[in-house]
Amino acid sequence: MNIFDSLISGISLGSIYAIIALGYTMVYGIAKMLNFAHGDVIMVGAYICFYTFTGGLMSFLPAVPPYAAILIAVVVCTLLGMLIERLAYKPLRTAPSLAVLITAIGVSYFLQNAALLLWTSNPKVFPSFFNFGGNTNIELGGLRISYVTIVTIIVSAVIMVALTLFTSYSKTGKAMRACSEDKGAAQLMGINVNTTISITFAIGSGLAAIAGVLLCSAYPTLVPTTGSMPGIKAFTAAVFGGIGSIPGAMLGGLLLGVIEIFSKAYISTQLSDAIVFAVLIVVLLVKPTGLLGKPIREKV
Amino acid sequence: MKKLLAILLAVCLMAGLVACGETATTETTETTETTEAVAGAFKIGGTAPLTGPAAIYGTAVKNAAELAVEEINAEGGIQFELRMEDDQHDAEKAVNAYNTLKDWGMQISLGSVTSKPCEATSTETYADRIFALTPSASSTATIEGKDNQFQMCFTDPNQGSASAQYIADKALATKVAVIWKSDDVYSKGIYDTFMATAPGLGIEVVSDTTFVDGNDTDFSVQLADAQANGAELVFLPMYYTPASLILNQANAMGYAPVWFGVDGMDGILTLEGFDTALAEGVILLTPFNADSEDARTAAFVAKYQEKYGEIPNQFAADAYDCVYAYKQALEAVGATADMTAEELCDLMIAQFTTMTYDGITGESMTWDASGAVTKDPKGMVIENGAYVGLD
Numbered sequence: 001m002n003i004f005d006s007l008i009s010g011i012s013l014g015s016i017y018a019i020i021a022l023g024y025t026m027v028y029g030i031a032k033m034l035n036f037a038h039g040d041v042i043m044v045g046a047y048i049c050f051y052t053f054t055g056g057l058m059s060f061l062p063a064v065p066p067y068a069a070i071l072i073a074v075v076v077c078t079l080l081g082m083l084i085e086r087l088a089y090k091p092l093r094t095a096p097s098l099a100v101l102i103t104a105i106g107v108s109y110f111l112q113n114a115a116l117l118l119w120t121s122n123p124k125v126f127p128s129f130f131n132f133g134g135n136t137n138i139e140l141g142g143l144r145i146s147y148v149t150i151v152t153i154i155v156s157a158v159i160m161v162a163l164t165l166f167t168s169y170s171k172t173g174k175a176m177r178a179c180s181e182d183k184g185a186a187q188l189m190g191i192n193v194n195t196t197i198s199i200t201f202a203i204g205s206g207l208a209a210i211a212g213v214l215l216c217s218a219y220p221t222l223v224p225t226t227g228s229m230p231g232i233k234a235f236t237a238a239v240f241g242g243i244g245s246i247p248g249a250m251l252g253g254l255l256l257g258v259i260e261i262f263s264k265a266y267i268s269t270q271l272s273d274a275i276v277f278a279v280l281i282v283v284l285l286v287k288p289t290g291l292l293g294k295p296i297r298e299k300v
Numbered sequence: 301m302k303k304l305l306a307i308l309l310a311v312c313l314m315a316g317l318v319a320c321g322e323t324a325t326t327e328t329t330e331t332t333e334t335t336e337a338v339a340g341a342f343k344i345g346g347t348a349p350l351t352g353p354a355a356i357y358g359t360a361v362k363n364a365a366e367l368a369v370e371e372i373n374a375e376g377g378i379q380f381e382l383r384m385e386d387d388q389h390d391a392e393k394a395v396n397a398y399n400t401l402k403d404w405g406m407q408i409s410l411g412s413v414t415s416k417p418c419e420a421t422s423t424e425t426y427a428d429r430i431f432a433l434t435p436s437a438s439s440t441a442t443i444e445g446k447d448n449q450f451q452m453c454f455t456d457p458n459q460g461s462a463s464a465q466y467i468a469d470k471a472l473a474t475k476v477a478v479i480w481k482s483d484d485v486y487s488k489g490i491y492d493t494f495m496a497t498a499p500g501l502g503i504e505v506v507s508d509t510t511f512v513d514g515n516d517t518d519f520s521v522q523l524a525d526a527q528a529n530g531a532e533l534v535f536l537p538m539y540y541t542p543a544s545l546i547l548n549q550a551n552a553m554g555y556a557p558v559w560f561g562v563d564g565m566d567g568i569l570t571l572e573g574f575d576t577a578l579a580e581g582v583i584l585l586t587p588f589n590a591d592s593e594d595a596r597t598a599a600f601v602a603k604y605q606e607k608y609g610e611i612p613n614q615f616a617a618d619a620y621d622c623v624y625a626y627k628q629a630l631e632a633v634g635a636t637a638d639m640t641a642e643e644l645c646d647l648m649i650a651q652f653t654t655m656t657y658d659g660i661t662g663e664s665m666t667w668d669a670s671g672a673v674t675k676d677p678k679g680m681v682i683e684n685g686a687y688v689g690l691d
Contacts, residue, residue: 125573219517
């Protein structure tokens with residue numbers, strides 16, 4: 001495998017991590033909580049998309065074209081995210097962060113097992129949405145790049161820019177940043193903290209649906225645990241890039257993918273995960289806030 | 301007002317989720333009691349992945365065992381009562397399922413269908429002195445050191461050496477790549493003996509790469525390595541789920557070597573949503589050929605197809621053989637259904653190590669004291685979305 005092929009494989013894998021990491025980091029940045037259920041919302045999104053596309057979601061619904069299936073998945077996941085936030089996280093708003101973290105793990109298991117009951121664990125092969133003219137790849141100067149990779153990179157870049165602009169300039173975005181800095185002060189300034197956090201979850205879960213579709217388009221096996229491992233890797237990527245930082249998630253995701261593929265290609269296929277996590281440890285030792293994370297000054 | 305909205309939202313969503321599950325739930329609520337209770341029948345039980353990633357195997361075993369039991373019961377001689385419990389290809393769930401079967405009063409066992417669960421349940425059956433003949437759990441650990449554990453399928457080491465032998469005999473390739481799952485006993489067992497046998501047969505392993513659970517979606521590196529080293533054949537000792545991804549990604553890369561799988565590859569054609577064109581030309585080594593002209597095999601295939609609407613795979617054939625082997629053994633020793641599991645266990649051990657059984661997965665099979673079977677593998681190739689015998 002030559003170095004360019006490895007790089008492209010790394011970027012395709014990394015772009016998937018990046019798009020999942022964006023959702024993680026967004027929720028962490030605003031609500032200051034690790035939503036471990038994010039990976040499972042991704043899985044739900046992929047299932048909804050799969051079933052609406054193949055027409056098996058509800059017997060009276062016809063099969064819909066891909067774009068509509070993706071849209072439905074986004075809407076369902078947004079609602080699901082809001083629902084999870086309302087039922088599981090909102091009552092714990094004033095609880096210690098450890099309680100919220102454990103709840104998030106609980107939600108993650110709940111979603112996995114609900115999916116197991118509803119859709120069984122028989123693997124589904126996800127349809128390939130991104131083939132143009134019967135081709136899933138494009139040849140560029142002797143290199144073969146899949147359309148899914150290109151779409152994923154573009155989509156994650158667009159989302160990254162959009163989120164950055166949204167949090168910097170829009171009124172809701174500014175409210176989000178205010179909440180993330182100091183909930184109490186934000187409330188005193190007339191910001192509805194609860195609504196703002198709900199909106200954050202809605203956006204994060206909507207992104208999860210898109211990530212789910214792209215994840216399953218790239219690696220088309222869909223089972224109820226599809227989201228869990230990529231979820232953990234993406235979380236690692238978010239920490240790597242500096243959790244809370246939107247461009248950091250993108251950078252972290254891409255780097256993680258490239259490191260994983262390079263260590264597989266040039267060192268050992270058996271040790272690739274160990275190497276990836278070792279790199280993470282080294283980065284965190286040198287720069288505890290991650291690559292693009294801002295150091296937080298504690299005011300006394 | 302807001303609370304009301306939240307509740308409404310919750311109800312809507314649950315309704316939606318339940319509705320999408322409608323088609324699926326009918327599959328999961330299958331009864332576990334597979335044949336009717338018969339007076340004076342031997343209670344035969346086993347655990348199988350009836351749902352989950354290996355469900356294709358479990359369902360095949362359950363269907364075929366059920367078919368065999370019905371045939372035997374209809375003949376009027378020895379009577380069987382069969383019960384299969386779901387283990388979801390999980391060792392812990394398999395032990396729970398085994399305990400359910402023990403409470404039910406199981407006298408002889410079909411073990412478990414897949415290797416990891418069977419290693420767990422075989423320890424239990426060994427301790428409880430219940431004789432077990434597994435149709436398809438092929439790892440050596442399943443039978444090692446357990447005198448009452450027998451296999452109907454080849455052991456993994458056997459599959460590895462048989463694969464190397466087959467590749468050499470048919471001159472399929474001299475440069476071979478192996479992609480295997482390093483955290484799976486099944487895969488590692490086959491890999492180890494393949495690697496030990498291949499060099500002596502003039503097969504050069506040019507690429508040797510692995511993957512593990514949780515890192516089993518991206519195979520670009522492994523495939524590129526095989527391609528770069530000029531492998532003409534890629535040996536895939538694994539189950540069909542990762543294999544389907546490998547075929548998919550190799551196709552996207554434009555890499556088309558000869559694919560060579562083992563019995564875990566069986567089932568790839570029935571994977572939901574899988575484009576069977578990708579599996580075109582895949583060779584797999586199995587002891588059963590549904591196309592065979594043998595009269596018993598043809599009759600079995602026809603009956604199975606009529607009853608379940610699909611062509612039986614090797615797992616189904618192994619299970620069918622298991623039930624018939626039991627019939628032969630029980631008749632030979634003159635066992636009666638009121639015997640305890642322990643009495644039957646001793647009789648079966650003595651019988652299986654001395655008898656010869658002719659089944660649909662092989663002629664004149666014999667078992668050695670370790671519980672491993674001796675029979676010949678057959679090569680199969682996938683053509684136009686169906687398995688076709690190579691020999």
